[in-house]
Amino acid sequence: MSTFRELRTRRHALQKPSKIFDPKAFLATAGAGRTVRLYRAKQVIFTQGEAADHVFYIQQGRVKLSVVSKQGKEATIALLGPGDFLGEGCIASDQSFRLATATAISRCSVLKIEKSEMLHTLHREHEFSDLFVVYVIERHNRTQADLVDQLFNSSEKRLARALLILARFGKKPTSDTVIPNISQETLAEMVGTTRSRVNFFMNRFRKLGFIEYNGVLQVHSSLLEIVLHE
Helix, strand or coil: CHHHHHHHHHHHHHHCCCCCCCHHHHHHCCECCEEEEEECCCCEEECCCCECCEEEEEEECCEEEEEECCCCCEEEEEEECCCCEECHHHHCCCCCECCCEEEECCCEEEEEEEHHHHHHHHHHCHHHHHHHHHHHHHHHHHHHHHHHHHHHCCHHHHHHHHHHHHCCECCECCCCEECCCCCHHHHHHHHCCCHHHHHHHHHHHHHCCCEEECCCEEECHHHHHHHHCC
């Protein structure tokens, strides 16, 4: 009798539909091997040189990636926002330490994923691995474009491109609000110029109607004209 009940229970379990994995739900909630962390503006998420054993995913807010040279010179290498991963390089076998420092530049909600859980999910869930591969390729393409930008474009054009990236241009149908407290020093580090030049170009963009500034910075898609035409 007990054997019959066991068989019936197993058959019933097999007939139940398997749970569908939802990458968006996985990245939006805490669970096994992952926790949601809240950061205030200017709070450090991880530091250059520390052990790399987690991947981070930005749910809300903006984060700055910066590096410090052996001579103590600091440079901003990226400004990231919702939908971006941080510290994903730790899943490579040859990266055991952080290569950059991640700092919140606005209030942030960030999902912290253990390296083992990240690898397990990438191997097990194809939808998630597809999403992650697309992100890594887009990030790689952006890095290459940044290099070309630094080598061949004027500082005005580089600033326009940086503002469009910050505004998530191309990812949303309308212009987006850039975080209110991004400094011209940070923009100058990204662009590779001086603060005074950034200030000059920002005033020019405002006069031409490409941006608006009233407590927060609003970037319009018309700024693309600067990128397309020198």
